[in-house]
Amino acid sequence: MSSAALTFAPDRALPNVAYRDPSFFEAEKGGIWHGDWVFVTTEDHVGAEGDQLPVIIGNQPVLLWRNQQGELAAMSNLCAHRGTQLVDRPSNAKRIQCPYHAWTYNDDGRLLSVPFAPNDAIDKAAHCLPKYRVESWHGLVFVSLNPDVEPLTERFAAIEPHVVAHGIDQMVHRSDQQDTQEWGCNWKLAIVNAMESYHLFQVHPKTLEPFTPTRDAYYITGSARATATGGKAENQDDYLLISLPPNFVGVFNSGGFYWQTAHPIGAERCTIRTGGAAASSPGGRTNDRFRRWTSRLASTAAAYSLPDFLPEDKAICERGQRGAIGDFEPGRLVPIERVVADFGHYLNWRINGIEPPAVHAEEIR
Template identity: 30%
Template sequence: MTQQDQFGFRNYDLPKEVERHQTATPQANYTDPKQFEQELDSVFESDWVMVGRVGMIPNPGDYFTAQVGTKPVIVMRQSDGSINAMGNFCLHRYACLLEGAGHTKRIVCPYHHWTYQMDGALIGVPDRVGFEKDALQGLKLVQLSCDTALGFIFVALCDDLDPVAERLGDLGDLIGNFGLANYEDRHVVHEEHWDGNWKLLIENFIESYHTTYTHTGSIGPTNPTNLAEFGPWGAPGFAIHSNSYREEDLPEIYNPNLTEDEKRRFYVISLFPNGLAAVDANFVWWMALEPTGVAQTNARWGLSYAPQTMADTADANAFCATIRDVIETATAEDKEMVQRVQKGASFGTQTPGFLHAPLELNIKEFNNYLAQKIAGEEASC
């Protein structure tokens, strides 16, 4: 099946297997602490979790910290150029080793100065004679599965999962002409706290019904709801649609590999379970979600830019600043609505709401993925 065949059902046409009547998940899905704990266990601690972009740590010794489910982790560029993920705790008495993002040639515990190489191998223990010698031989920080795809970094607590590229299936081909792995990662926000359940951020991002009505100060006028396009239904690892540009608002395109369809599309992608990416010819706006409570989420997010755009636009810094301003406005608009949904869901009605077909069908795909994970139909640790 060609890319053109895979993408672009419009005018509310639906795949044959999809019914018009779709219901939303109950309000308790966003407020129940037991449901939240189950998601941390069955999803975040049993699957690949997106944590950021490879360009955030370009040099050996560059690192950032993240949360995978309830587990604190370190993501670090190694001396050979590879990326490693490790448990963020000292093997001595468990102190958190690193915070935020930065650069270091050694990982030194701030508590008692146990010292580790970049790969996590223990190389220094003050007053070592106070410990039984053999007990400290060959110790290394807990090593976690780490993989990359499309320029994004994924970490898993399991060691038996299929590679990320394999589970994303056709997505790499579908957006291959963009060269997303080569986009320059120029802006990252590590802490963006939202007062809402993590699933509300996913659902808000991947439906186009709200675009015209919520984003009046940002992308609503240029990428209206009525130009949304949808493509392949039922993929196991992702959901995708396009908030396409109006013809009069098409940006200048610097990538010669794109088709006419690709030039107008602003692809909106959910990388299950917690990754989000909005991709156009010149930039990608991405988020990696970290649930911190049943109604609290940290959204690590950033903006990455096509290298052709950075090379050929008249003023790359001004272009980046303009995009950042638009996205920051869009983020503020989304945050207000996510908070409103969280507040409304606290009523606790048992009567489910509705999903628009097709404008909110990607929510259905996401919920299908969650149901399978929680039911144990996918690989788990």
């Protein structure tokens, strides 16, 4: 596939080839998964000194580690000796010892010892674990394999005031109540579906539409870097939906924050992880359904249960993937889908190097 074939019009739907072609998927790895910020977890998942969390970003095994100084670090999760995976499950330790030949590293990735090797046989400084960029934004942790990526404060500057106004810093994240599923669709189908409210009346006529009507959704501000949209909700304050490309979408309602993230497995499969946070004392008015969701997030006694609209999203995204075997002339997006156009600009920016438009804002109704 030529670079020209990867370029598409952001004011139209993505072509089906973007959901099935392995060469498109390979282009995404370089420009997006190996070249940009990727959401990996919430800070509470690695909250204590020594906490370790193995993750995969693109094709790269990465270890997220809270060091003994309380700082987050991200480094290669492959031994510098023969490439064995070092940590394969969440754990807590001050050091890592490779399970193959016991090469040992400290929490800064420095090689400390090599069994049965003369002191001068291995240059320890040349065998440290490569380190990657890691930053936290309001309790959300992002990692980038690209050392030159812009800081998150710049990336999300346009939506920052709206997130703060919705009380994210007063909310408690709950990594122990997250859920992961595998969906039979391209990751872009899942994340675009999560960010737009146009489908609510058709896909969620009983679960979401009665409480967050499609007709009352609106655009606030955004660009290829991040977008904030909102909408009116029955018997509560307006909700705020944030889209953080490539793989994070979150929605704030009174007293709660529910999020969804997507990670590709291949061109036609992805993992979907959901989670959330809740204020210790939710304020404002809320209907019973939203109260039940946020109470599940806040409860330490009950296991987290997914909202009942997620199976409907899974079904429509997998139906979209089944349709991706054919080709069609991508249709023009309607105004309520402006967030999808922002995502199209993001893809052109990260894959084709096309500088995206400046931040756009609309008057809130």
